[in-house]
Amino acid sequence: MIPANFAYHRPSTIEEAVGLLASLGEEARALAGGFSLIPMMKLRLAAPEALVDLSRIAALKGVREEGPEIVVGAMTTQHQLMSDPIIAAKVPLIPETSAVIADPQIRYRGTLGGNVANGDPGNDMPAVMMTLDATYVLAGPNGTRSVKARGFYEGAYFTAAEPGEILTEIRIPTPAPGAGYAYEKLKRKVGDYATAAAAVQLTMKASTVETIAIGLTNVSETPLLAQDAMTILAGSRLEPEVVDRAVAAAEAITNPASDGRGPAEYRTAMAGIMLRRALARAASRAQG
Amino acid sequence: MSKVHVKLTVNGKAHEALVEPRTLLVHFLREDLNLTGAHVGCETGHCGACTVDIDGMSVKSCTMFAVQADGADILTIEGVAAPDGTLHALQESFREMHGLQCGYCTPGMIVRAHRLLQENPRPTEAEIRAGIAGNLCRCTGYQNIVKAIQHAAATLAGEPFQEAAE
Numbered sequence: 001m002i003p004a005n006f007a008y009h010r011p012s013t014i015e016e017a018v019g020l021l022a023s024l025g026e027e028a029r030a031l032a033g034g035f036s037l038i039p040m041m042k043l044r045l046a047a048p049e050a051l052v053d054l055s056r057i058a059a060l061k062g063v064r065e066e067g068p069e070i071v072v073g074a075m076t077t078q079h080q081l082m083s084d085p086i087i088a089a090k091v092p093l094i095p096e097t098s099a100v101i102a103d104p105q106i107r108y109r110g111t112l113g114g115n116v117a118n119g120d121p122g123n124d125m126p127a128v129m130m131t132l133d134a135t136y137v138l139a140g141p142n143g144t145r146s147v148k149a150r151g152f153y154e155g156a157y158f159t160a161a162e163p164g165e166i167l168t169e170i171r172i173p174t175p176a177p178g179a180g181y182a183y184e185k186l187k188r189k190v191g192d193y194a195t196a197a198a199a200v201q202l203t204m205k206a207s208t209v210e211t212i213a214i215g216l217t218n219v220s221e222t223p224l225l226a227q228d229a230m231t232i233l234a235g236s237r238l239e240p241e242v243v244d245r246a247v248a249a250a251e252a253i254t255n256p257a258s259d260g261r262g263p264a265e266y267r268t269a270m271a272g273i274m275l276r277r278a279l280a281r282a283a284s285r286a287q288g
Numbered sequence: 289m290s291k292v293h294v295k296l297t298v299n300g301k302a303h304e305a306l307v308e309p310r311t312l313l314v315h316f317l318r319e320d321l322n323l324t325g326a327h328v329g330c331e332t333g334h335c336g337a338c339t340v341d342i343d344g345m346s347v348k349s350c351t352m353f354a355v356q357a358d359g360a361d362i363l364t365i366e367g368v369a370a371p372d373g374t375l376h377a378l379q380e381s382f383r384e385m386h387g388l389q390c391g392y393c394t395p396g397m398i399v400r401a402h403r404l405l406q407e408n409p410r411p412t413e414a415e416i417r418a419g420i421a422g423n424l425c426r427c428t429g430y431q432n433i434v435k436a437i438q439h440a441a442a443t444l445a446g447e448p449f450q451e452a453a454e
Contacts, residue, residue, distance in 0.1 A: 001331050008292055008309035008355050031356075038351050039333055041310075051309070053356060079345070103422025105336060105400070108345035109352070190421040191334055 003041035007050040014059055014139050014168055017052055021164045022141045024050045030166050031055070032075060032114030035106050060113070060168060063087055070172045074113025078102075081112060090174050093181035093201055097128045100185045116149070117167040119159040119222075122193030126153060127215030127223035128183060131199040134172045140165035153222035176211075179203045180286030182278040185217070186270050188261065194218040195261040196271035198250075200282040207237050209283075219254035219271045226250040229275070238283055246279075247272045294358040298323065299367025307354045313347075314338045316354035317364060325365035325395040329424075336423030339396035340364045346403045348422070365395035368402060377443040378402055378436070387436030389427035397423050401437045410441055 009024075011017040021028055027049035031037060040046035054060055060075035063084045070090055072081070078098040081087055087094050101124050102110060115125040116136065129136075129149035136147050141164055149170075152160045161167065175181070185197035197217035203210040212233050214226040228249035236242040256267035291306040298321060305320055317323045317340070326349055329337030333351040340349045341363035368376045378398050381387065388394045397420060404411060404419040411419060416437050417430070425433060435451070442449040 002312075002315075003310045005308060005310050007290070008353070010355075010358075034353075034356070035333060035351060038353070042312075042331065055356065103336070104404075104419060105339060105346045105348045105422040106333065106351075109347060 001042040003038070004044060004047040006041075006048055008053065009050060010053045010056055012056050012058075014057060014166070017054060017057060017166055018139050018141060018164070020050075020052050021166065024052070026163050028052060032117075033077065033106075033110040034114075035102065035110050036114065036118050036120060054113075054166065065090075065174070066171075068174055070174055072112055072170045072172065074117070074167045074169055075111050076113075078107035078110050078112070078115075079104075082107070091132065091172055093128060093132065093175075093183060093199065094125075096181065097124050097183040097185075097199070100124065100183065100187070103191050106191070112170060113167045116152075116170065117159065117161060119153060119155075119157040121156050121220065121222055122218050123223075124183070124185065124194065124197060124217050127197070127217040127225075128199045129170060129172070129215075130223055130225045131201050131213045131215035132172050132175070133213065134170050136167055137169045137171065138162075138165040139168045144168070146171075150225055156221045175201060176203050178287035180282035180284070182281035182285070184274040184278040184281070186274055193261075196254075196256070196267050196274050198271060198274035198278045200275070200278040202233075202282050202286055203288065204283065204286040205288045209233050209236050209238060214250065214275065214278075216250065216254065216271055216275070219256040219267055221255070224253055226253060226275070228253070233279075238279065243276065243279060247275055250275050292355045292358075294355055296357050296360050296362060298362045299364060305354075309353060309355050311354045312350055313340070313352045313354045313357050314349035317349060317362075323364050323366050326399075327392055327395060329392065329396075334424065335393070335396075336400065336420075337393050337396045339400045339423065341399055341403055344403070344406075346400045346422075363399065363402070365399055368398060376402070376440075378405070378440040381436040381440035381443060382433075385432050385436035385439050387428065387433045393423060393425045393427075397425065397433055401440070404437070405441055405444065410445060411437070413438070 029048040031051045031053045061073045081098045082095045115123045134149045147160045183199045186195045194217045199215040202212040216224040229246040232246040251272045254268045258264045327337035329335035338350040439449045
């Protein structure tokens with residue numbers, strides 16, 4: 001499987017990358033870790049005329065704290081996220097998710113930016129970023145702008161990013177200390193996309209849910225924020241009948257495809273099961 | 289399309305070449321450098337037979353272009369043994385513990401295990417299984433591969449190999 005030929009560019013700054021994408025036009029693609037784009041090119045489902053390799057742009061890498069936010073450079077790899085001390089201490093939902101993405105080899109090179117920017121409903125980080133209420137910073141020919149993860153995903157492979165824009169960083173509001181979290185993913189084998197997966201981030205006080213966010217992966221054309229389920233659970237003590245209602249509300253917004261991972265009804269039911277497990281685990285981890 | 293000049297180090301030896309941007313790293317290693325140890329298995333990034341070590345990371349060389357490796361320091365299975373041909377502890381252990389049958393996955397397995405043991409010199413069985421989750425073997429059922437990596441870890445640590453109780 002040999003891809004079609006292309007011209008290769010390797011800029012060292014964001015400005016240079018944006019300039020290249022602007023001058024090369026719509027047949028050029030940005031290359032991050034390559035684990036979505038290169039397989040597509042090998043299958044000739046994608047044949048970009050030019051690739052702009054973002055891997056040597058130092059400004060796109062690393063994790064830092066900036067006021068009330070954790071800022072992650074778009075080219076930070078899953079492997080780095082699994083070993084970064086700031087991420088481990090402040091946003092442990094992220095490494096828990098990274099650990100169930102693909103396999104060790106792919107996690108060494110696969111990036112957070114590539115995972116969230118592609119708009120593939122199978123990717124795990126988009127629902128997690130919606131759960132964390134992250135903001136994506138996009139750089140384009142007209143400067144930079146910010147888009148909420150919760151408003152970024154428009155359809156399978158369709159996002160709010162404009163042609164010529166690249167994702168430069170992901171800004172995550174630092175979760176409250178003692179927050180509970182969990183990512184539960186059902187998959188058939190290592191490296192598979194989720195049959196269904198659920199992310200939960202919550203804070204509790206005196207056994208009562210103070211704040212909660214829930215994201216669902218791969219059970220619709222886009223990642224989902226389970227808003228109704230969040231409303232039902234906020235202020236509750238996670239009583240079984242309340243959890244039942246919230247799970248039903250989350251299942252109601254799913255619209256999975258029937259495919260090799262199972263019929264749609266099964267995948268919806270598994271989204272419910274993943275949510276139940278994630279809720280229980282997040283609550284058990286929450287302090288307060 | 290114009291070719292791109294790349295410079296990289298493979299198994300301690302410097303190489304320079306002109307490559308088409310679309311040349312996959314595994315093809316460059318096998319066809320330009322005649323290093324045929326990294327195998328082309330599934331070609332879809334799943335099987336890990338093409339695993340090589342790049343700048344301290346295990347990488348599936350079928351899902352990376354050679355141009356992306358410009359400037360990199362690469363280790364392939366050919367570079368794992370000592371220059372005089374003495375096998376590495378992992379290679380000895382795969383032989384000793386029958387960690388291979390057809391051998392097709394073995395170069396990727398050993399290169400991956402090599403990196404795993406650098407990061408975690410005494411992994412548990414569960415850590416070994418998670419660590420080689422990106423490498424498929426269709427013969428052995430993995431049992432003896434895991435045992436071989438445990439054996440190598442013990443050898444490298446200078447400790448006796450203790451087989452886990454069944």
